Amino acid sequence: MPGTAGRGVNYWSAAPGLADAFGPAGADGATSIPLELTIRTLAAILPDRPLRVVDLGGGDAVLAIRLSAMNHAVVVQDIDPHMIARGEQRLARHPRAIRDRIRLICADGATIAADQVEIADLVCCHSVLMYEDDPAPLVRTSVALCKPDGLVSIIAINPAAAAMRAGLAGRWREARIALETGDDAHGPYAASRNHARETIVALLAAAGAAVVAWSGIGIFTDHHSGAIVADDPQEVLRAEWLAGRQDPYRQVARCYHLIARKT
Numbered sequence: 001m002p003g004t005a006g007r008g009v010n011y012w013s014a015a016p017g018l019a020d021a022f023g024p025a026g027a028d029g030a031t032s033i034p035l036e037l038t039i040r041t042l043a044a045i046l047p048d049r050p051l052r053v054v055d056l057g058g059g060d061a062v063l064a065i066r067l068s069a070m071n072h073a074v075v076v077q078d079i080d081p082h083m084i085a086r087g088e089q090r091l092a093r094h095p096r097a098i099r100d101r102i103r104l105i106c107a108d109g110a111t112i113a114a115d116q117v118e119i120a121d122l123v124c125c126h127s128v129l130m131y132e133d134d135p136a137p138l139v140r141t142s143v144a145l146c147k148p149d150g151l152v153s154i155i156a157i158n159p160a161a162a163a164m165r166a167g168l169a170g171r172w173r174e175a176r177i178a179l180e181t182g183d184d185a186h187g188p189y190a191a192s193r194n195h196a197r198e199t200i201v202a203l204l205a206a207a208g209a210a211v212v213a214w215s216g217i218g219i220f221t222d223h224h225s226g227a228i229v230a231d232d233p234q235e236v237l238r239a240e241w242l243a244g245r246q247d248p249y250r251q252v253a254r255c256y257h258l259i260a261r262k263t
């Protein structure tokens with residue numbers, strides 16, 4: 001399987017075509033419950049001024065466009081040229097003011113040039129660590145890119161909740177195997193490696209960033225593959241938001257969202 005600069009398998013690069021299977025292709029107003037929760041979490045903690053952001057693995061530019069609309073300048077660094085192409089297509093449909101604050105770079109997120117050290121007020125690495133056998137290089141780069149006192153935002157699949165998606169969707173065999181094996185590798189998903197929250201918290205600490213907040217994403221809604229029926233969609237978001245911030249709910253969320261501050 002293809003690796004990334006000798007540090008083990010990168011499961012995204014190893015599965016050609018993932019870009020085509022990913023996300024709401026071509027949707028201009030692309031959004032989702034996880035994205036809205038992510039934006040709310042960031043908006044609640046970010047200082048109220050234009051920031052420099054690096055988004056590792058944000059090639060389709062969905063988050064970058066939202067952050068640019070909040071007046072932040074965003075550099076997206078993504079390993080997959082197809083995802084960067086999707087990002088360019090999406091950007092082309094947005095006003096110049098939004099586009100001008102975004103730069104898309106096709107490169108491994110774990111690589112960092114000398115002039116990139118400590119350039120960012122916020123570094124995002126969302127739903128990327130699962131594609132790395134070894135998450136340490138990406139975590140180290142995220143912290144290295146960040147200015148002192150800046151923030152690192154990491155979203156990753158929560159292996160402690162491996163059986164929840166299949167169980168809530170009524171896929172009982174998958175749920176049973178996930179409980180027996182501790183992972184959902186047998187499910188209908190591309191290969192990945194889900195790293196425990198404690199592992200990533202420890203890697204952040206070793207790199208010089210302390211977790212200041214964490215929440216769960218996708219507690220009540222992750223298993224829905226179709227539209228979610230609700231009289232008021234805001235109530236869905238509000239329920240997910242509140243549950244994501246309290247135990248025991250956040251412990252069984254599909255993803256954990258860590259916010260760490262560089263010391």
Ligand SMILES: C[S@@+](CC[C@H](N)C(=O)[O-])C[C@H]1O[C@@H](n2cnc3c(N)ncnc32)[C@H](O)[C@@H]1O
Nearest residue numbers: 012057058059078079080083108109126127128
């Ligand atoms: C599931 S998508 C996540 C996209 C977006 N960050 C989000 O939260 O929706 C994973 C992205 O990570 C990128 N990726 C995987 N390994 C990477 C690496 N080592 N460096 C940079 N990007 C990587 C893929 O190309 C893909 O765009």
